[in-house]
Amino acid sequence: MTIRLAFLIALMGFTGGLMVASFAGFREFIPGLLMGAWVTVQITVLAAILAVVAAMAAGLAKLSRIRVLRWIANIYVEIFRGTSALVQLFWLYFVLPHFGISLSAMTVAVVGLGLNVGAYGAEVVRGSIQAVAKGQYEAATALNMSRSLTMRRIIIPQAVAAMLPPWGNLFIELLKATALVSLITITDLTFRAYQLNQVTLRTVEIFTLVLVVYLALSLVITIGMRALERRVGADFGTGRVL
Amino acid sequence: MLFDWSFALEILPILAQAAVITIEATLIGFVLALLLGLALALARMSRNPFISFPAAGFIEFIRSTPLLIQIFFLYFVFPKFGIVLPALVAGILALGLHYSTYCAEVYRAGLENVPRGQWEAATALNLAPMATFRDIILPQAIPPIIPALANYLVALFKETPLLSAIAVLELMQTAKIIGSDTFRYLEPITLVGLFFLVMSLVSAALIRQGEAWLRRRRS
Numbered sequence: 001m002t003i004r005l006a007f008l009i010a011l012m013g014f015t016g017g018l019m020v021a022s023f024a025g026f027r028e029f030i031p032g033l034l035m036g037a038w039v040t041v042q043i044t045v046l047a048a049i050l051a052v053v054a055a056m057a058a059g060l061a062k063l064s065r066i067r068v069l070r071w072i073a074n075i076y077v078e079i080f081r082g083t084s085a086l087v088q089l090f091w092l093y094f095v096l097p098h099f100g101i102s103l104s105a106m107t108v109a110v111v112g113l114g115l116n117v118g119a120y121g122a123e124v125v126r127g128s129i130q131a132v133a134k135g136q137y138e139a140a141t142a143l144n145m146s147r148s149l150t151m152r153r154i155i156i157p158q159a160v161a162a163m164l165p166p167w168g169n170l171f172i173e174l175l176k177a178t179a180l181v182s183l184i185t186i187t188d189l190t191f192r193a194y195q196l197n198q199v200t201l202r203t204v205e206i207f208t209l210v211l212v213v214y215l216a217l218s219l220v221i222t223i224g225m226r227a228l229e230r231r232v233g234a235d236f237g238t239g240r241v242l
Numbered sequence: 243m244l245f246d247w248s249f250a251l252e253i254l255p256i257l258a259q260a261a262v263i264t265i266e267a268t269l270i271g272f273v274l275a276l277l278l279g280l281a282l283a284l285a286r287m288s289r290n291p292f293i294s295f296p297a298a299g300f301i302e303f304i305r306s307t308p309l310l311i312q313i314f315f316l317y318f319v320f321p322k323f324g325i326v327l328p329a330l331v332a333g334i335l336a337l338g339l340h341y342s343t344y345c346a347e348v349y350r351a352g353l354e355n356v357p358r359g360q361w362e363a364a365t366a367l368n369l370a371p372m373a374t375f376r377d378i379i380l381p382q383a384i385p386p387i388i389p390a391l392a393n394y395l396v397a398l399f400k401e402t403p404l405l406s407a408i409a410v411l412e413l414m415q416t417a418k419i420i421g422s423d424t425f426r427y428l429e430p431i432t433l434v435g436l437f438f439l440v441m442s443l444v445s446a447a448l449i450r451q452g453e454a455w456l457r458r459r460r461s
Contacts, residue, residue: 087434095428179309208315214306
């Protein structure tokens with residue numbers, strides 16, 4: 001993992017350096033692309049927060065003893081995992097107004113992508129809660145803890161430590177999926193690239209630069225999640241030591 | 243505004259035609275991903291660092307960046323070199339390329355799970371390396387990874403609406419055109435969503451059955 005990270009950083013430095021060296025005048029692209037990147041970052045962060053909340057709720061509901069809650073969670077997960085993210089965005093953007101609910105493009109982006117990734121996350125949450133050793137439940141029962149207290153104090157903290165690595169992958173998928181919002185008229189990084197390409201026709205430079213920016217953003221996520229894993233792992237005595 | 247069933251029935255044949263394009267793109271893209279993925283996996287596992295490092299870099303780069311940009315890139319870049327690709331071809335290439343990097347990691351896991359002794363036994367039997375790989379290693383490496391590959395087939399299928407961004411007349415693009423012509427987005431987009439939902443649920447069930455069949459066969 002550490003080798004892979006070092007390798008990725010080297011790769012990025014290399015491509016970045018190459019770009020600076022070879023594309024004279026690429027500086028004119030930078031301000032537009034940076035504004036786009038800021039929109040991409042905003043959507044990623046907001047959608048990630050919604051995804052975590054939705055995934056926690058749906059993951060716990062899937063394990064609930066109340067049948068209706070299980071059904072609702074299952075329907076939510078199957079619908080959002082079974083159809084494409086782009087179809088979901090278009091549905092929210094073009095079809096919802098027919099029902100009298102007009103959301104801004106930005107809201108659609110955050111809600112659509114957040115719920116989409118949240119559906120995948122629900123499976124991660126459910127899986128890591130079920131992966132907590134049976135003995136933990138038994139020990140909690142032996143200590144006369146109620147079911148909700150057991151969940152809150154014993155099970156969920158351990159499950160959180162186990163679900164961090166898959167969440168890292170999901171956040172990178174989310175970052176990549178934010179490119180779709182350019183198709184519902186949001187001026188994110190991808191939209192800016194498309195626009196600049198139409199105006200300047202410097203296709204190779206612009207799209208390579210944008211790919212490197214996305215790579216850099218996904219590296220930030222990888223590094224951040226690794227730091228979080230170390231932190232949480234240290235608290236629970238699980239995961240990597242280094 | 244309620245769901246208009248007669249309108250839905252009216253546009254169904256048009257959407258069915260577009261679904262053929264969607265399925266075509268999925269299948270050709272996936273075959274491409276399977277072939278390219280195997281080549282990438284072998285390059286990635288090569289003992290020569292001049293082969294394995296670029297392969298690893300390529301895999302990481304493609305996996306960490308959005309498919310949509312890769313589609314734009316291929317669509318707009320080829321004409322610069324005098325090669326004009328139809329949108330559908332550029333889109334299929336991008337899909338295949340993107341998913342080949344995912345398949346490469348699956349292949350690698352499958353190949354690494356074949357015990358070393360198999361290679362050694364084949365050497366002892368004086369089999370050529372190529373024959374060993376083709377007849378001994380691959381037949382053992384592939385079956386366990388079929389479910390994982392099938393999952394990527396479904397994932398690729400669900401990414402085909404992205405081709406609408408370069409105006410390929412697949413399902414999503416057709417639904418959008420119907421929508422802008424008739425100002426009715428509810429039926430076309432809902433039908434497209436239903437189509438994907440049904441296909442995904444059916445393939446998920448098939449994959450589960452396949453997994454069970456593989457488990458029975460191995461035990």
